[in-house]
Each structure stands twice: as C-alpha cells, then as structure tokens.
Amino acid sequence: MNDALLRGLTPAVLGILVRRGADFAAAEDAVQDAMVEALRTDARPADPKGWLITVAWRRYLDAVRADTARRRREESPSTPPGPVPSTDDTLQLYFLCAHPSLPPASAVALTLRAVGGLTTRQIAAAYLVPETTMAQRISRAKKTIAGVRLDKAADVSTVLRVLYLVFNEGYSGDVDLATEAIRLTRQLAAVIDHPEVSGLLALMLLHHARRSARTAAGVGLVSLADQDRNRWDTALIAEGVTILQTALARDRLGQFQAQAAVAALHADAPSTAETDWVQIVEWYDELARLTDSPVVRLNRAVAVGEADGPHAGLAALAGLDPALPRYQAVAAHLHERTGDPVTAARLYAVAASQATNTAERDHLHRQAARLNALRGP
Known part of the structure; x- marks a missing residue:
C-alpha cells in the first residue's frame, strides 16, 4: 500500500475503532502504528481498508492489555469484533479535530495527523518545530477532546477555518501543506x-x-x-x-x-488593467457585510484604488488602523500610484520592517529601493 492510499483510509479506519469502543487517543495511535506496519512490510492486501482495521485493532488490544489500569476495559474489546459498520465517521472526525476547545495550532496539528494521516515528524518539519514539541502539542489536543463524543454535531465553519490555516502555510519540509489542505477539503466535500x-x-x-x-x-x-x-x-x-x-x-x-x-x-483577467475591478469591489462589499473584517476592508481599498483611482483608494484606507498587517504596503502602493514616490518609498521601507516572512520583506525592500533609485542621489 502506498502512502497516499493509507492516508486516504485513515479517517474511516480511525472512526471504526472509536465506534467499536476505543478512546480517540488510543485509536489514533493504533492507526498510526498500522500505517507504519503497512509501509514497513510493503503490505499489498486485496482489501486494504479491512487489513488496516484488523492490524490497528490488534495494536489497540495490545496497548489495552499492556495497561493494567485498564484491565476491566480489556475484557470488552477482547471479543472478536463483528462486521465493519457501514457508517462513515469521516465528517465527525473533522468536527472532533477542529473542536472549539482546541487552540488553532493544536486543531491544525490534530487534523493533519488524525484525518490527514501524516506522522508527527512530518507535521513538525512542515511547521519548523522540533518533533518533541509537535508530539506534546498533539498529545495535549487529544487529552482536551478525550471526553467528546464522536456523534456530536459541530460547526462546519470551524473545520473550514482549520483547513484554510493549513493551506496558507504553503510548503515546508517534505510535506506540501497547500496540496494536503486541498486533498483534505476534497475529502470533506465528498462527505458533506x-x-x-x-x-x-x-x-x-x-x-x-x-x-x-x-x-x-x-x-x-x-x-x-x-x-x-x-x-x-x-x-x-x-x-x-x-x-x-x-x-x-x-x-x-x-x-x-x-x-x-x-x-x-x-484568474479570468488577461492582465491587471483588464481586471473587472468594479465587480471585485462589489464582492469585497459582500465580504465586509459577511465578516466585518478590517483585513477585508484593507483589500477593498486596493480594489477601489484600481476601480476609481488611487486617491479614492487612499480615502477608503483612511478609516482603517495603520497597525493592520499590510496596511503600510497598501498605502505605499496607492501613494506610488498618485505620483508620490518619496512617500511610497518611505512606506515600503516601513512595511518591510514589519513583514513577518523573509520573502515578503525582501520584496518590499526591493520596492523601496526601486523608487529611491528613480529619485537619484
């Protein structure tokens, strides 16, 4: 079984173990162990899902038997399991991993591991943190949701915010998080x-x-x-x-x-100049109505600057907090459009000093340097 197949089966197998009576944390560990076993032995069963369920269930039973504090609980799962239920718990797993009681970073990590099937090492590398740090984060997340039932209804918007956080991380380590987020969202779309x-x-x-x-x-x-x-x-x-x-x-x-x-x-426009900026402003108006987000209003100011001219864009910007991320960069762009390169260069430099990643910082420094070079000594 290849890695992609295993990761696609992860939520269904995990859901079945939980439905049989395993607690979420132990079931998730057992499924991870089964995936490692499949890759280590290069297993190629006729029924990959059934094989994973069987191996994961055995791993779970082994863990239960090894825990003397759970000896009473061992008697129940030791009986041979019945047929695999037809219920698909994938959606409930998404809800569980994005539970409101979890901080966003923990929800992201748990989603990638329990629903996405990534290893702790892969997730740690993607987020540029030590594996021990990520393991602790996932462990705390499991403890937080230990008592949450799998059949509880949840808010879809919470799950979507978690997936969008994954997507915006892009690429790092050996995991392409943007591609992973798309895969998980496709998987979610298939069940809801x-x-x-x-x-x-x-x-x-x-x-x-x-x-x-x-x-x-x-x-x-x-x-x-x-x-x-x-x-x-x-x-x-x-x-x-x-x-x-x-x-x-x-x-x-x-x-x-x-x-x-x-x-x-x-995506539809052949160039920036041929973009339907008026319609984009209208969509930002809808977004502002839906979210009342200052970031949306910041992006709207850019669109207004394209649709109605840079002075109109600056007017739209005037009511926003200058401490907003990218505010100075947007102001610099609009001032450059008005024909004020001195102010634009200064604001680009300020924006560069506030940038949170190297690529953006370098880009803004280049913009400031370009305008300063045009002015001459």
Whole structure:
C-alpha cells in the first residue's frame, strides 16, 4: 500500500475503532502504528481498508492489555469484533479535530495527523518545530477532546477555518501543506453537501493555480500585477470556477464563496488593467457585510484604488488602523500610484520592517529601493 492510499483510509479506519469502543487517543495511535506496519512490510492486501482495521485493532488490544489500569476495559474489546459498520465517521472526525476547545495550532496539528494521516515528524518539519514539541502539542489536543463524543454535531465553519490555516502555510519540509489542505477539503466535500465547503475548495484551487508564478529565480516574490499569467494552471482555474458556480447557484453565500469569486475574477483577467475591478469591489462589499473584517476592508481599498483611482483608494484606507498587517504596503502602493514616490518609498521601507516572512520583506525592500533609485542621489 502506498502512502497516499493509507492516508486516504485513515479517517474511516480511525472512526471504526472509536465506534467499536476505543478512546480517540488510543485509536489514533493504533492507526498510526498500522500505517507504519503497512509501509514497513510493503503490505499489498486485496482489501486494504479491512487489513488496516484488523492490524490497528490488534495494536489497540495490545496497548489495552499492556495497561493494567485498564484491565476491566480489556475484557470488552477482547471479543472478536463483528462486521465493519457501514457508517462513515469521516465528517465527525473533522468536527472532533477542529473542536472549539482546541487552540488553532493544536486543531491544525490534530487534523493533519488524525484525518490527514501524516506522522508527527512530518507535521513538525512542515511547521519548523522540533518533533518533541509537535508530539506534546498533539498529545495535549487529544487529552482536551478525550471526553467528546464522536456523534456530536459541530460547526462546519470551524473545520473550514482549520483547513484554510493549513493551506496558507504553503510548503515546508517534505510535506506540501497547500496540496494536503486541498486533498483534505476534497475529502470533506465528498462527505458533506455544503456550499461553503465548495467555496473553500474553489478558493484553494484558484489560489493554487497561480503558485508557480508567485516566485521567480533571482527575484523572489512576484506581485500579482507582474506575474506571468501563462504559468497559471488553467485546469485548476477551470475546476475552481466550475465548483464555485455550482456553489453560488445555491444562493447560500458565505465568506469563502465570496473570496473565491474575487480569486476567479483575477484568474479570468488577461492582465491587471483588464481586471473587472468594479465587480471585485462589489464582492469585497459582500465580504465586509459577511465578516466585518478590517483585513477585508484593507483589500477593498486596493480594489477601489484600481476601480476609481488611487486617491479614492487612499480615502477608503483612511478609516482603517495603520497597525493592520499590510496596511503600510497598501498605502505605499496607492501613494506610488498618485505620483508620490518619496512617500511610497518611505512606506515600503516601513512595511518591510514589519513583514513577518523573509520573502515578503525582501520584496518590499526591493520596492523601496526601486523608487529611491528613480529619485537619484
């Protein structure tokens, strides 16, 4: 069995063990052990899911028997299990791993391990933390949700926020988190019919379609306006647009559908100048109504600057907190558009000093240097 197959089977197998009576933490450990055994022995059974269930259940029984404090509990699961239930607990596992009692970082880690099937080492490498640190984080998360029943209803929006956090981490170590987030969102979409799940999947696909054009050798980060649109993945764009249109047709608008609509308008435009900025402003108005987010209003100011001119963009920016992430970069861009390179260069430098990652910092420094070079000594 290959790694992709194993990870796809993880939530179903884990759900079956929990339904048979195993507590979540012990069941999750047993499933991980079974996956390692499958890879170590290069197992190729005719029924991969049945094989994983059998091996994971044995691992669970071994752990129970080794724990003398659970000797009474051992008597119940020691009887041969009956047929595998047809119930698919995948959706409930998503809800459980994104439980509101968990901090976002813990929810992300637990989702990647329990639903995604990643090892603790892979998750630690992806988030650039020691494996022991990630193991402690996952262990604490399991203890937090130890008493939560698997059949409890939960808020889909919480799960979507966790998946979007995974997607935005991008790539690090040997795990491509953006691709992993797309896989998990596809898996979620297969077990729940919800327009916002479709909206998030469309948003991820449309953003991911531009990935190869976002950076360039010797240049680093490339802004949307300067990207080579021939490098965008047209197949992903077409899939994202199709999924989005189906979701919007249900007339149950949510923030991920609105964000995906903005991304679709960018994807559809041959260039920045030919983008339908008026419609993008309208979508940001919808987003602001749905979320009342200052970040949305910041992005709206950029769109207003394109649709109605930079002075209008600065006016839209005026009511926002200058401490907002990217505020100074947006202000710099709009001031440059008004023909004020001195102010723009200064603001780009301020934005660079506040940047949270190296690629963005370098990009902003280059913008400041470019304007300063145009001014001369």
